[in-house]
Amino acid sequence: MTPTHKTLEAIARFANVDALLAWARQPREVPLIQPQIGTGRDGTRPVTPDEPAWAELRRLDPECRGHLSYEIHPAVPARLSPRIVRVTAHNGSVMTGPGTNSYPVGGGPRNEWAVIDPGPAEAVHIDAILAAAPGPIRWIFATHTHLDHSPGCALLKARTGAAVHGRIALHPEWQDASFAPDVLLEGGERLALDEGVTLSVLHTPGHASNHLCFRLEEEKTLFTGDHVMQLSTVVINPPDGDMAAYLTSLRALCSEDLEWLAPGHGFLMAQPRAAFEKIIAHRLQREAKVLAGLHELGAPAEAALLTHVYADVPERLHPVALRSLRAHLYKLRAEGRVHERAGVWSLQ
C-alpha cells in the first residue's frame, strides 16, 4: 500500500490530469523510492526516503531486518556506530522536536568516552547518559549554552569528574548562566581523545555566538548541535543569533569532508553538503521575501511585514518568526540594503 500512498501524494500537487501528463512526459531522472523497514507506534512498516529515520535505518540496518525504531524514544540509547551512541532527553516539544540528543563518543582501546551536549539539567537524563556510555566519561562538550543543551554539564561533571569544554556566549539573554567551562574552546582545536577517536572543533556562530560543531574525523561525522536541526528551521534570535554569521558558518561547512550529520535534535542525516545548501537556499528565499515585502508595502509596521513574509508559517509560531525576521533585517541593514527609523523598516 505504500506505493499507492506515495503515488497519490506525488500526483496530488497537480491541478488536473493534463498538468500531470505534461509533467510525466518531460524527460528527467526518476527517483527510486527504496523503503527501509522499521518498528514503532504503527508496528513494523516500510519507512520511505522522505521520513526522518530513513537514512539512519539504511545505515544501521542495510539488510532491512526491521528491528530498529523509526521513532526517537527518550532515554533509550541508540548505538549509531562503534564510536557513537545517542541518548535523547525527555524534553520533546515544538522547539526541540523529539528532544535534545546527547552523544557519548569514544570506543577507542582505552574505552574512555566524551559526551557532546548533556542536555537539560535533569537527573533522569544524566542517569540515562551514564547508563548508555559503554565506559567512563572523561570529557564533556557543549555545542552552545541554550537551556536544552548545556545545563546538564554541571550535573554530569559532578557524577564523573569530567572536564567541561565550550565557549561563553556574547549575550546573556536566554543562556544557561550556570555554564562554567573548565576548558575554553576557540575553534580549530584537534583533540585526540583516544587512538582512532579524534574530535576537531569548529566555531559556527549564527544560531548562537558561541556555537561549536564537533567533527569526529574517523567517521566524517559532524555533531551539529542546533546549527543544523532535523525537520525544524533553526531559530536565529538576535543579538546573540546572527543571520549573516549563520550563513557564513554554513558556507564554510560546505567544503568540509563529511558523510554524516548528527544533529542536536533528530536522527542521523546523510548528504551533509546537500543539507547545508538546502538551508542556505531556504534562508535566502526568505530574505528575498523580506525585500519583496518592503518593496510592496513601503515602510510597513513590523507586524504587517511579519504577516507578509511568514504567510506560510502557522500563526502560533509568529513570535518565533518575528525573531528570525529581525535577524534578516539586521543582516540586510549591515549590507546597506535596508534602513530602520523609529522601528519602521524600509528599503535603502
Ligand SMILES: [Zn+2]
Ligand atoms: Zn536545541
